[in-house]
Amino acid sequence: MTHRPIRIAARAILVHRDRLLLVNAYPPSVGSDLWCAPGGGAEPHAGLPENLAREVREETGLEVRVDAPCLVNEFHDPARDFHQVELFFRCRLVRGTLDPAWEDPEGVVTRRRWVTRAQMAELRYRPLALPSVAWMEAGAPRYDPLERIVG
Structure with a gap:
């Protein structure tokens, strides 16, 4: 039995x-309320930081500086033969503001927003370790184990 290769992605903290900064990567027709960090699949022959800066620019219109990695997360959907490993990097805003008229050229990200730590409690997001990693809580994980994808 052959399987699709594991997809590698980079995401921005x-x-x-x-x-x-969080994004919702579901079209309005799906209506998912799941939020995640911006980023996406790595393209061959470009480093993860370069891929991540491009993805953040496409999804949000913001220019970032990519710093050190801070979390490895993985999830899968056995029914679709999908498995993704995500490397999260701390990033710094270099330029830009969230423009409500901005459109992701690939049409993947439909909503984007800034949230406080307190607002995270009101949202559905993945990975679950996101707030503790983002706000550098003591004991924040560096690896978030494999879990099934949620929509």
């Missing part, structure tokens, strides 16, 4: 003015 971007905290600016004590707010974390």
